Amino acid sequence: MKYTPSIWAILIFVSIIILVLYISYYFARKAKTSSGYFAAGGQIHWAVNGIAFAGDYLSAASFLGICGMIAVAGFDGFLYSIGYLAGWIVALFVVAEPIKRLGKFTFTDAVDAKFNSKGIKLIAAISTLIVSLFYLIPQMVGAGSLVTPLLGMPHWVGVLLVGTIVIIIVATAGMASTTYVQFIKGALLLGFSLALVITLFSRGFSTAPDQGGTVPYPEFKTIQVQSYAEEKIIPAEKDYKVVSQWETTSGTKTLVFVELDKEGVQSIWRFNPDKNILEETLFVTTYRDGKVLYNGGTINEAKFYQVGNLLDIEGKTPAKTGTLDPLNFFGLIKNSNVLLWSKQVIKDDARSITVYYQNPTPGSEILKPGRIYKLDSAKGATIYNRLDFISLMIALFFGTAALPHILIRYYTVPSPTAARKSTIVAIAGIGLFYILTLYMGLGAMTNGVIDLTNDNMSAPLLARSFGVIFFAIISAIAFATVLGTVSGLIVASSGAVAHDIMDRYMGKHMSDRKKVMAGKITAIGVGIIAMVLGVVFKNMNVSYLVGWAFSIAASANLPAIIMILFWKKTTARGVIASITVGLISALGLILLSQKTFNEVYNLPNVVAPVQINNPAIFSVPLSFITLIIISLITSKNPGRDGITDGQG
């Protein structure tokens, strides 16, 4: 889809960048010591820390990924919201206060507090780096997705811009500037998301949403089929000539597409055998030489429409409603039919065509799970589908309290009580936001704003339908969202390298000044790696990637944290083995999953060895069992470094 940048968008965007850079400059002098750099001196007020938690946690995956997933698939995207929020219960009830008591700067500090084991220091630091990198990728992808419509620049420019600004934020003032960037971003995100939903209610629903009168909703044509003899389609309208015909399968369904030519203009249509008609599709053609056409035209010809609407409202069409409220918003969708779009890829010798075809769906189906996570055996759900769903929900529940960049925020407050209170503020803010995601996602689904080539843009494009200034503000906040989360991730990675590995594992015994310097250099290195990965993984939905980061964190880190806190027989070797097994099993299962084969290796026709996409259902218990067995075996044996395992 072609995006045209506006002067407002650029002005607001530049203002946010200036504000962020000023915060970094202001706090730079407070980050001269390692405590100032890695933990903001441990003196942040709990209320500020709570909103900063929200700013840290509500990443591009939440704002862009979840809203995008809800916009194209309905309730299934909201499962992420539920799981992400539920994870904070583990953080509050189990982890918050003990982590604050045990640690100083990093997650490694806390798991190693009872053991002083070199092995724990190394493996926990490696785990921090891997989880942070997996979490960084979707943030950078989100940054690239945002900068294209906002500033009219290519994806890689967005990635480069975020990478550079974040390196400046972290390298100048570490956790101090990161905290206030996250605080401002968290507050703005909550405020403007609420404003977007209220505005959405005031507009109401329409069967022909026209973005506030600015963009007429496209009318999709149909052509009667004259005959389907010998499996060849002949359209009733004689000025359309059949150029190609393809028969493909999607699950158990057979899909027939035809390419028609009218006066030299090619278009692709889907054959609807029930109505004996051809239905217009949207399509993106990628040629071998790299040329890409959108609905047969270049991106500048703007032939590719935004879509998503109600086909009828409670059986009436055309129809329009008045102002909505939080309840009848769902009631009306439930009693109406929604035009969704499904995707099919067709390949021939010269080109690959991604076809988006119409898929009318009852609203009641959209408001319950089943479009991404197939759970109903009557609709073909398999045992793998169910395991995948359970696994995702486990990962989201147990992953939050094991994310290193979240855990380090417990060191920025002065006491365990403050850690607890800041978690409650976080739950309130994050909970409100996740409730809003369902309204924003369904709002995008029904307001004719979805860009099918990039569903991550659904929420900002919904804002654009209310005017360019709203769009500029929401996009700039979304950009700040990426900045805030990436800053936190880079601080966590920088602590893992400078504090855990260099200072404590390698025993370099660096001075405070040198440790801060090492942290800054690491921040630059991690920032550069994040930029490269952000470009490489450009086309993935950001929520899937974050789901994987949660799986790895839940498998590698959480069993160690829980067992150290609540099982006295836990030994250093048990912890090392548990983190190692959790990391390897989660990563291994992800790398061998079908989703990775389809979207990372680009092998959609190869059957992957692992049929579930989320590994937590296997890797979390495996990590727990490993810790228990190894701890029991080693509880009486002295460790290699002379320290008795199992000492408390």
Added chain:
Amino acid sequence: MSHGPATEWKEDERTSKVKSKLGIWMFAGYSIVYAVFIILNVVKPQLMGLDVGMLNIAIVYGFGLIVLALIMALIYNALCGWAEQKALKIIKDEKKAEKIKHEAEKAVK
């Protein structure tokens, strides 16, 4: 090298066990509600589409899990705060008693 607390948290030291136990129980309670949501989705997915007024069970349960998290968090905070206040009062009373004892010893001398 083991890291001790950066500051002294006397009321926390005295209440950490109680708070930890309370946390575990509340965690278990929420986990059950969360697990029921997952099990219902897997075993009886049709149930999720049943009407609850203008909403359905999926939305009510989903929103319910989010709101329940906040309610339980507030209850947990109130109980922990109450325990901490009680501990603080005991600490103050102990200090006061110690002071009186010290003064009495001084007077005897």
